[in-house]
Amino acid sequence: MSDVKTEHKPESFTNREYEAGFITDIETDTLPPGLDEDVIRHISAKKNEPEWLLNWRLEAFRHWQTMTEPHWPNVTYPPIDYQSVSYYSAPKSQADGPKSLDEVDPKLLETYAKLGIPLREQEFLAGVAVDAVFDSVSVATTFKGKLKDAGVIFCPISEAVQEYPELVQQYLGTVVPTGDNFYAALNSAVFTDGSFVYIPKGVRCPMELSTYFRINALNTGQFERTLIIADKGSYVSYLEGCTAPQRDENQLHAAVVELVILDDAQIKYSTVQNWYPGDENGIGGIYNFVTKRADCRGQRARVSWTQVETGSAITWKYPSCVLRGDDSVGEFYSVALTKMHQQADTGTKMIHIGKNTSSTIVSKGISAGFGQQSYRGLVRIAKSAEGARNHTQCDSLLIGDKCGAHTFPYVEVKNPTATMEHEASTSKIGEDQLFYCQSRGISEEDAVNMIVNGFCKDVFNELPMEFAVEANRLMEVSLEGAVG
């Protein structure tokens, strides 16, 4: 056995630096920190919003003021001062809005290139239309023409407010109401941008849609809002990727994602989240407090959430499925990695209301270093959900003796015809598996990678091709030297 290859120690793993941690030096148009009704009016005016939206925001803000910050998640962090956050930050050079990629600040394009998603190349190679959100304002949307031919609307939500106000007004806030929870209310009040997708009846979106989020400016919160509507019989696959630069302060990210799925439609929503996780002492990093919910309003509607969570100092999100329509299907596939001082409290909610609804939950948690990870899930089968079915599997892999993995699955069943199974296991990487691989001449690190990859395979298989490759690479890089 080569002695050079087995030198990896746990420390080298925790010392791994954040690859996407560079700061792009461009002028930004940022509001001073603080939040009051004037700030909201300012944001709304800046975006030239109609009256109803401003009122909607103000109503959300007033409701938010009456709410208290929730503390039930299994995570710890110092109190957040919501008045020290700046609620609007747009790259200045974008004030007029670009018409095409050529008008985009080359520095921004460079940023994306560093992240490994050169827009042009992607446009070219992957056939993916990218709606990149850079500190809250969408800077570039590609492939618009091709989508337009198919009748698909894919644009920043601020643009949708101007151009398709009736669609936005009809669906905005119907899945996640403004008063749903503390962070959703905050988001409703101050959201600056996000994506809007509408797939008309019977249309299969000709390509995968993708958005890239990146928090750049200091002291800013990112509050994007995504709304996707799949009309009857349509299909769309939507990808989202996230990164943030390295900073000592904690930055807040409180997004809301709403999916509406009508009869026979399907949405596949994939996330690769790689926000800055903080340094090895747990300083800095993103607080990722996100509300994601899909509403299967139609019969036979389908939704699937796939997420790979490797970043953020604290991740707190539960992509949920409300299975209202009969025979609708909800799926949740998740891989979450916590290392160094990262904390994650994540999982899903499956609310079965319609008859013969079914849901699948596959959650894989990997915890290393001082990472603390919780799976928190709810499966609720209402009295009306005749013949509902759920299968839940959540497995945790522990690497090192200072990390933790926790499981809090809530199961509430009110219908006797429902069938539900839940299984969970927690273990460390098998020594015999490692030994077997090593005895075949595979280095310890490669063996760990192989085992972790096998552990996550069920979830990675659900990712679209390009993301699966990226996710695999992300895991490999993150686990460098993670042999405990």
Next chain:
Amino acid sequence: MSVSLQTVRDQAWLAFEARGLPTTRDEDWKYTDLSRISALLGEQWWQAAAATEIDAAAFAIPNLDAYHMIFVNGRFDAEASDLPAGITVSSLAGLIQDEPDKTIELMAYHADAALSSGLTAANSALASDGACICIAANTRLDKPLHILHVNDGGTSHLRSSIEVGQHAELEIIEHFAGNHDASGLTNSVTAIRLAAGGRCTHYRLQLEAVKQCHNGRVEVKQSRDSAYVLHAVELGALLSRTDVISKLDEQGASCELNGLFVASNRQHVDHHTRIEHNAPHCVSREHYRSVLDGRAHGVFNGKIIVGKGAVKTDSAQSNANLLLSDKAEIDTKPELEIYNDDVKCAHGVTIGQLDKNQLFYLKSRGISEEEAKQMLTFAFADEILAKMGSQPVRRFIERAAFAKLPIITDLEGMLV
């Protein structure tokens, strides 16, 4: 000791007054609404019932060869009891009179404030009686000890303590029973301590009368290589909640919790268990099942915590639930909290109806659908009872449990 028993009681009462009854806004009481207790019993629900006489013989377990310790409406009945020699058995009321110092430690315990509720504090303040058992090192009681608590309604606060010495062995049957139409509350706390190598098998049979409320708490502290086995059966009471807390504090300790609920009508049954692995090489097993009929509501919350130093922990938990009616409801939450990587933990939950394939198999062998359903329901529940070592207790529970389910028509035919 400087504090008097009265001080301890007063403190507990203040804690109770400060905390009151838990509400459904408390995470641990999310599914169990205790406001029903005060609605049923009035604001003074905690006030103990008057002494009456009940013929305890009517509640005996057939064919059980055991020692008996009988409590009637929360008061020890010496005449009806048959206490073993060779071990120390006394009633709490007797102990308060004879050796007040010894009871202070027992009463001062109203558990981790974080883990206990106002009901435990009320118990500390008001407990009138209970079984205090101490078995010396290297002793083994030849027969089980049957601790029977009967009531005819009204409220009683019971506080029991069981101390098992080094390498001693004890089998106890804690049995709550009643046969009346009145409402009341049985509020019982049982603290069990096992010294190194001690073994305790604990049957906890809750067969309260139909309108009684029951709140139970069992806290077990285990030393090195000790073994604790619990068979918890919940059949009676309108509203029942039991907390089982097992602390595996030293190496090699093991615990096994087996539970069965059979509930019908408007019964509400809630079991919260918490197993703390605080030391290396401990083993825990937990198997809970429920059969719910009518408008019954079952709640199960199984928490397993593996601490930082508890390496080589081996823990498994399973929970299976069978809903027989469309009005029944089950809420279950098997939790794992693990702070260490060298462990083997697994848990599983299933909820559903009888397996269609199994039904089909039996029907294809010429067995009628009703009979097949009956067999499968029986088998589902009996799998837990089959773990009981004591045949008389098992038979007794089988008869009591399956009498509640109309689906079981030929019970005697199935008892083998």
